[in-house]
Amino acid sequence: MPPAPRxxxxxxxxxxxxxxxxxxxxxxxxxxxxxxxFLLQSPSVPTSVLWPPxxxxxxxxxxxxxxxxxxxxxxxxxxxxxVQVGVVHPPSLIAALFVTxxxxxxxxxxxxxxxxxAPARFDTLRRxxxxxxxxxxxxxxxxxxxxxxxxxxxxGGDYSVxxxxxxxxxxxxxxxxxxxxxxxxxSGRQWLTAAHERRSESAVLASVLFAVGLIIFGADGPWxxxxxxxxxxxxxLLPVLxxxxxxxxxxxxxxxxxxxxxxxxxxxHHGRGPFATLPAADRxxxxxxxxxxxxxxxxxxxxxVGERRRAQTALNDRLQFEALLARLSSTFVRLTxxxxxxxxxxxxxxxxxxxxxxxxxxxxxxxADEFSEWHAWQGAASAFAPGPSPPLSFExxxxxxxxxxxxxxxxxxTAPPLRSDGWISRVTMIADxxxxxxxxxxxxxxxxxxxxxxxAILASxxxxxxxxxxxxxxxxxxxxxxxxxxxxxxxxPTMIGIDADYLACWRRASREGDAYAEAVxxxxxxxxxxxxLAFSVEFPCRSNGHERWWALSVVPLSRPEGGAVVSQAEVxxxxxxxxxxxxxxxxxxxxxxxxxxxxxxxxxxxxxxxPLTAILANAQAARRSLDAGLTDVEELRAILSDIVDDDxxxxxxxxxxxxxxxxxxxxxxPLDLNLLLVDVIKLLTSDLLIHNITIVxxxxxxxxxxxxxxxxxxxxxxxLLLNAIDATGDxxxxxxxxxxxxxxxxxxxxxxxxEGHGLGSGTHDLVFQPFFTTKPTGMGMGLAVARSIIEAxxxxxxxxxxxxxxxxxxxxxxxxxxxxxx
Amino acid sequence: xxxxxKVVFVVDDDHSVRRGLERLLRTAGYRxxxxxxxRDFLERADCAQAACLVLDIRMPGQNGLDLYEALLDGGYRxxxxxxxxxxxxxxxxxxxKLGAVDFxxxxxxxxxxxxxxxxxxxxxPPTAAS
Numbered sequence: 001m002p003p004a005p006r007x008x009x010x011x012x013x014x015x016x017x018x019x020x021x022x023x024x025x026x027x028x029x030x031x032x033x034x035x036x037x038f039l040l041q042s043p044s045v046p047t048s049v050l051w052p053p054x055x056x057x058x059x060x061x062x063x064x065x066x067x068x069x070x071x072x073x074x075x076x077x078x079x080x081x082x083v084q085v086g087v088v089h090p091p092s093l094i095a096a097l098f099v100t101x102x103x104x105x106x107x108x109x110x111x112x113x114x115x116x117x118a119p120a121r122f123d124t125l126r127r128x129x130x131x132x133x134x135x136x137x138x139x140x141x142x143x144x145x146x147x148x149x150x151x152x153x154x155x156g157g158d159y160s161v162x163x164x165x166x167x168x169x170x171x172x173x174x175x176x177x178x179x180x181x182x183x184x185x186x187s188g189r190q191w192l193t194a195a196h197e198r199r200s201e202s203a204v205l206a207s208v209l210f211a212v213g214l215i216i217f218g219a220d221g222p223w224x225x226x227x228x229x230x231x232x233x234x235x236x237l238l239p240v241l242x243x244x245x246x247x248x249x250x251x252x253x254x255x256x257x258x259x260x261x262x263x264x265x266x267x268x269h270h271g272r273g274p275f276a277t278l279p280a281a282d283r284x285x286x287x288x289x290x291x292x293x294x295x296x297x298x299x300x301x302x303x304x305v306g307e308r309r310r311a312q313t314a315l316n317d318r319l320q321f322e323a324l325l326a327r328l329s330s331t332f333v334r335l336t337x338x339x340x341x342x343x344x345x346x347x348x349x350x351x352x353x354x355x356x357x358x359x360x361x362x363x364x365x366x367x368a369d370e371f372s373e374w375h376a377w378q379g380a381a382s383a384f385a386p387g388p389s390p391p392l393s394f395e396x397x398x399x400x401x402x403x404x405x406x407x408x409x410x411x412x413x414t415a416p417p418l419r420s421d422g423w424i425s426r427v428t429m430i431a432d433x434x435x436x437x438x439x440x441x442x443x444x445x446x447x448x449x450x451x452x453x454x455x456a457i458l459a460s461x462x463x464x465x466x467x468x469x470x471x472x473x474x475x476x477x478x479x480x481x482x483x484x485x486x487x488x489x490x491x492x493p494t495m496i497g498i499d500a501d502y503l504a505c506w507r508r509a510s511r512e513g514d515a516y517a518e519a520v521x522x523x524x525x526x527x528x529x530x531x532x533l534a535f536s537v538e539f540p541c542r543s544n545g546h547e548r549w550w551a552l553s554v555v556p557l558s559r560p561e562g563g564a565v566v567s568q569a570e571v572x573x574x575x576x577x578x579x580x581x582x583x584x585x586x587x588x589x590x591x592x593x594x595x596x597x598x599x600x601x602x603x604x605x606x607x608x609x610x611p612l613t614a615i616l617a618n619a620q621a622a623r624r625s626l627d628a629g630l631t632d633v634e635e636l637r638a639i640l641s642d643i644v645d646d647d648x649x650x651x652x653x654x655x656x657x658x659x660x661x662x663x664x665x666x667x668x669x670p671l672d673l674n675l676l677l678v679d680v681i682k683l684l685t686s687d688l689l690i691h692n693i694t695i696v697x698x699x700x701x702x703x704x705x706x707x708x709x710x711x712x713x714x715x716x717x718x719x720l721l722l723n724a725i726d727a728t729g730d731x732x733x734x735x736x737x738x739x740x741x742x743x744x745x746x747x748x749x750x751x752x753x754x755e756g757h758g759l760g761s762g763t764h765d766l767v768f769q770p771f772f773t774t775k776p777t778g779m780g781m782g783l784a785v786a787r788s789i790i791e792a793x794x795x796x797x798x799x800x801x802x803x804x805x806x807x808x809x810x811x812x813x814x815x816x817x818x819x820x821x822x
Numbered sequence: 823x824x825x826x827x828k829v830v831f832v833v834d835d836d837h838s839v840r841r842g843l844e845r846l847l848r849t850a851g852y853r854x855x856x857x858x859x860x861r862d863f864l865e866r867a868d869c870a871q872a873a874c875l876v877l878d879i880r881m882p883g884q885n886g887l888d889l890y891e892a893l894l895d896g897g898y899r900x901x902x903x904x905x906x907x908x909x910x911x912x913x914x915x916x917x918x919k920l921g922a923v924d925f926x927x928x929x930x931x932x933x934x935x936x937x938x939x940x941x942x943x944x945x946x947p948p949t950a951a952s
Contacts, residue, residue: 602908606880609907609928610836617842620932624849639845646838689880690908 019068023075029056030076033177034083040265049265049284051166053080054104054143055173058135059181061109062119073102089155096150104143104170108135108178120182122250123310128303132296135178140170165281168288175295176258183251202248206259209240213260216274217267231274234290241294245302249309253302257295264291321426324354328430332437340441341375344434348377351430355423359411362434365404374406396431400439408434463569470562472503472528481568502566503528516540520552527554527564538571549575585788590663592785593715596722597660603687607653611646618643656683659711660718666709670816673706673713673748674699677740680717684725691736693728695721698741704815706748712789713813716797719782720752720809727756727807747795748815753808758801767799786811828873828943833857833889834905835881839928843876843935850936852943860884860892869898874923874942876935879906879913887913890920901942905930 033052040049060072077098084094111134113119122128148163191199216234237260245253267273268287275283275290328350331343344362352360361376398406408431458465459479467476477498496505503524510517516539523535536553549572557563597604622639625632656679681688681695688695706713724738739753759767766772768787773780783797790797795813802808830852834840837858844854852874857863859881879886890902904917907928914925923945924938 606907606928610839613905613907613928613930614836614838614842616929617839617846617932617935621842621845621849624846624932628849630849635845642838642841646842649838686880686908689882692885694882 019071022064023071026056026060026072027075027079029060031079031083034079038083038087040262040269049169049268049288050173050177050261051169052173052177053083054101054170055176055178056181057101057105058108058139058174058178061105062112062135062178062182063185066113069106076102093150093154096154097147100143100147100150103146104139104174107142108139108174111135111138120185122179122183122299122303124307125300125303128250128299131179132175132299136171136175136296140167140174144170161281164285168285168292171292172261172288172295175292175299176254176261179250179254179299180258183254187249187251202252205240205244205248205252205256209237209244209256209259210263212236212240213263217263218270218272229274234274237294241298242301245298246305249306250299250302253298254295257291257298261291321354324350325426325429325433328433332433332440335437335440336444340437340444344437344441345375345377347430347434347437348375351427352377352379355412355427357410357412359409361409362398362406362438363409364406364438371407396428398431398435398438400435403439405435405438405442463567466502466566466568467557468502468524468528468564468566470528471501472524472564473501474498475563524554524564524566527556528562530556530562538575548572582792585785585792586666588781589712589715589785589789592719592781593660593711596715596718596782597657599722600683600687603684603690604653604657606686606690608650611650611653614646615643615650618646660714664711666712668707668709670705671708671710671713672703673750673813674701674703674742676710676713677717677742677750680714680721681740683718684721687722687725688738691725691728693725694737696737696739698739700742700744703742703744703748706793706813707816708793708813713793716786716789716811717750717752719786720811723782723809724752724754724756727754729756744815745812747812749810749812751808751810753802753806755802755806758805758807759799764799764801768797783809827851827853829853829855829871830874830876830939830943831855831857831863831867831872831900832876833860833863833881833886834876834878835859836878839878846932846935847876847939850939852939860886860889863889864892869893869900872900874939875900875902876939877902877904879904879910879917880908887917887920890917890922894920901945903935903938903942905935 030053033056037051037053057072057076061069064072080098080101081094084097085091088094088097109119112131115134116127116130118127122131144163144167147166148159151157151162152159191202216236241253241256241260244256264273264287268275268283273287275286278286328347331347332340335343348360348362351357356379358379359376362374363371364374366372393409393411396408396410397404398408408427410427461478462480464481464484465478466474466481469475474496475498482497496502503521506517506521506524510521516537520537520539523532523537526532527535534553534555536551538549538551540547540549542548548570551569551571552566553568554564554566557565618639622636625635660683677697677699681697684695721738721740728736728738736755738755739751741751741753743749743751763772768783769780770784771780772783787797790811790813793813795811797809797811799807799809830847832840832843832847832854834843834856835858840856840858844856847854855867857867861883875890877886877890884892886904886906890904893900899921901923902921903923904914904925905928906913906925917925923942926934926938
């Protein structure tokens with residue numbers, strides 16, 4: 001198992017009590033082991049078949065950290081003294097034996113720890129082999145020299161005999177007892193939690209082994225053929241031991257060996273068993289060698305089988321996990337935001353069930369950087385057996401592209417879970433999947449929030465909006481459109497709903513004679529076809545007997561599939577207001593026009609008086625000639641011809657006057673402003689004469705035509721000229737002129753310059769305001785009306801001061817579109 | 823009759839009015855010379871010949887009243903009948919003050935003009951300006 005990061009675990013503290021308890025346990029075990037060693041001693045040979053204390057010490061050192069070893073050394077001293085004092089002579093040997101016992105354990109533990117990756121586990125061939133070589137062979141071999149030396153030195157005896165007995169005894173004890181103690185702590189828990197059948201089988205195995213052992217090592221009855229060698233009979237043990245090794249692993253194998261050793265020792269002491277015929281000392285040695293020869297391959301076999309089995313289990317486990325991983329990964333690939341919740345719940349359940357967790361919870365990290373539980377899975381309480389350790393909890397952060405999105409909180413049933421090695425990295429893998437799912441969920445939530453914002457905006461518009469596909473079919477409409485579509489009694493292309501062919505609807509209306517429909521259909525078609533970027537029009541539509549006006553605008557939909565967005569807003573009210581305003585403007589224009597004509601009365605009278613005077617004079621001259629009897633026919637014809645001319649002249653004056661006075665609808669016509677100016681100047685001839693003012697005209701030839709109403713533009717010119725005449729005044733200045741100019745400067749530009757006093761500073765804009773006047777009799781409407789007329793013609797009007805003296809009034813109106821300058 | 827007919831000068835910028843007045847005065851037995859403007863008059867007229875001057879007030883350039891004053895200043899006192907299309911009381915008063923025979927607003931009757939012209943012609947012959 002790879003070492004886990006520290007923050008994953010809440011490791012229970014190893015307190016002082018635990019250390020002290022262990023020390024007492026080691027001392028007691030040492031004492032009991034030594035007593036057992038003495039019990040197993042052959043009465044004839046002063047050496048035990050098994051000597052448990054050394055193996056107990058070896059197991060202790062393998063199971064505990066090196067830094068605590070000194071505690072056990074101290075703890076064992078009293079136990080050693082209790083056992084040896086009074087038994088062993090001389091007393092100095094007691095200390096020597098203490099040292100030699102420890103030396104074996106230390107050499108064994110250091111050897112195993114040096115070479116094995118897991119000193120307390122013998123579940124692979126390598127670990128088992130290291131244990132057998134280091135603890136089972138080398139340590140007894142080395143320590144037995146010291147032991148034998150101490151014994152011979154302090155008590156005497158054959159060094160080689162003592163070394164031999166010590167060596168075999170220690171090897172056998174290490175191989176059987178030490179391995180049993182070490183593995184019991186690990187496998188015992190497994191055995192406790194194992195299935196019922198397995199426990200039963202192990203009980204049967206133990207019974208069979210005991211029975212066979214008794215037969216081989218203890219039985220001495222008539223039912224055993226006397227001529228059958230006991231060594232042959234001993235082979236009966238092999239299948240049972242193989243059964244233990246193969247089915248139950250190394251722990252069971254060494255436990256079985258221990259049992260067999262105990263039985264064999266007991267049999268040997270009583271002169272029974274396969275080696276009963278040998279002398280006592282040789283009997284023990286033979287027994288030990290035989291057992292060692294069986295133990296080493298058996299333990300290796302058990303380790304190999306266990307390793308293979310675990311590898312198989314690990315493989316199955318990995319395959320299952322990979323299947324789980326694949327399932328979970330694929331689950332989240334194509335999911336809508338709604339399905340993600342269910343999928344995450346399912347994922348948590350599968351994770352919990354796979355690892356036998358107690359509880360799995362997914363937390364989301366809020367914007368305020370706080371965790372809130374989103375989904376949780378709770379294992380069934382009865383589903384897990386209470387383990388020897390308390391439940392652990394740990395948390396895995398959920399990351400997506402480096403951002404922390406939440407965490408996975410897990411409570412395990414037992415710690416660590418036994419299910420598989422590397423489970424933490426597996427949980428991390430699943431956490432990665434959940435992290436991506438969470439990221440996807442958040443991204444989709446964000447998209448949904450943005451979309452709901454967009455649709456809320458669309459829904460709140462009072463303008464009616466419809467989205468068309470490339471073919472002109474409606475694919476989406478907003479609330480305002482739907483509301484209007486449900487109004488009764490309306491039948492026009494403005495009315496149709498989703499899936500209707502909007503463009504076709506306009507084309508049909510066009511065929512049915514709707515004057516606007518043709519232009520609308522063409523405009524929509526051009527936008528859809530990408531020919532133009534926007535189209536807008538205002539059109540009337542009769543509904544419920546009322547005429548309603550709509551402003552329609554079509555813009556392309558910016559997406560690869562094409563299409564367009566149509567918006568329709570009702571502009572009836574605005575249009576009515578505009579029409580009212582136009583009417584008001586006309587009335588005002590007419591009013592100011594007639595009042596202007598009033599100002600011109602005197603000069604108009606002069607203009608009319610000239611021909612009338614001539615007519616009267618001619619007519620009366622003719623009558624007088626006839627009265628006098630003169631009949632000069634040529635003279636009379638000349639007179640009549642003059643009268644006709646003068647009458648026409650008077651008629652023209654009247655006609656011009658009536659043009660300005662009559663109230664009529666404005667009409668838009670192409671106009672030549674040069675001609676228009678000349679006409680107005682004619683109207684003013686008398687006035688100019690009266691005021692002794694000369695008009696200078698600088699008219700640009702080939703001026704483009706403008707589109708407009710003749711009378712209204714005449715009124716503008718008239719107003720400007722009258723203003724200029726007023727400004728020039730009746731002074732004694734001899735060369736008083738007004739200059740009228742036309743120019744083409746991207747629009748038709750007309751200016752009227754006078755030589756009066758000019759405008760007061762700051763009044764250049766003010767003069768166009770209504771009721772602004774400098775004349776005692778003026779109303780101040782002339783220029784205001786002129787401005788409204790020019791603006792209605794899409795033009796501009798403004799005033800400037802001349803460099804020398806006087807002011808110039810300008811206006812500019814756009815040229816008629818089809819009219820181009822020659 | 824023609825020999826001793828009185829000469830009437832007519833000054834008016836309007837062509838038709840000039841012709842109409844010329845015919846009318848001729849039917850009344852006067853010899854008529856017409857001028858289109860004050861300047862034309864000053865260039866061509868022989869003031870000593872004139873028995874009467876029919877003078878329009880409103881004309882481009884120098885107006886009738888100014889011409890009349892210039893003539894007075896030059897020592898020519900021709901009996902003058904003013905005519906105008908733009909009746910103006912102040913002008914009438916000024917004309918009469920300067921010694922005009924009559925002031926006729928257009929349009930006027932033949933009798934009104936002929937009476938005025940007759941009165942002018944019958945005035946004592948011009949004397950040298952004092």
